[in-house]
Amino acid sequence: MHLIAYIVLGLAGLMIAFQLFAWLDARRARGRSVPTGKSPGGPDIPANGLLYFHSPGCGACRPMTPLIEALAAERDDVRAIDAREHPDIARAFGIRGTPTLVQVRDGRIANVLLGARGQKQIQALLDDT
DSSP: OOHHHHHHHHHHHHHHHHHHHHHHHHHHHTTOBOOOEEOTTSOEEOSSEEEEEEOTTOTTHHHHHHHHHHHHHHOTTEEEEETTTOHHHHHHTTOOSSSEEEEEETTEEEEEEESOOOHHHHHHHHHHO
16 A cells, blocks of 8 residues: 555544544533533523534534524524633533534533534424423
């Protein structure tokens, strides 16, 4: 095999490993208590609801952001949080990448979904909250 093939395989392996570690972190976050209420300089965190972490330069966030913002305008339990603007909140929830949806139930993390999601998946999370 040529050197380039080894480099490409190595990079692909690193990308897969990064995704696997992010997924495992998301699984471990379940059940952890979260800081609810008003955060300093940021949005209030509901004890029951859906948090959407996004960032301005995130390409996968672009189709999701209008969906979440429309839901946030209709419902009190949905928050869109810019991870770059509020890194302390993102850190408290263990956010490593955007977009990330965090379902909060009774002040604890119930579920974490990494990556872009469609309207049906978002609505299913809200119905389960």
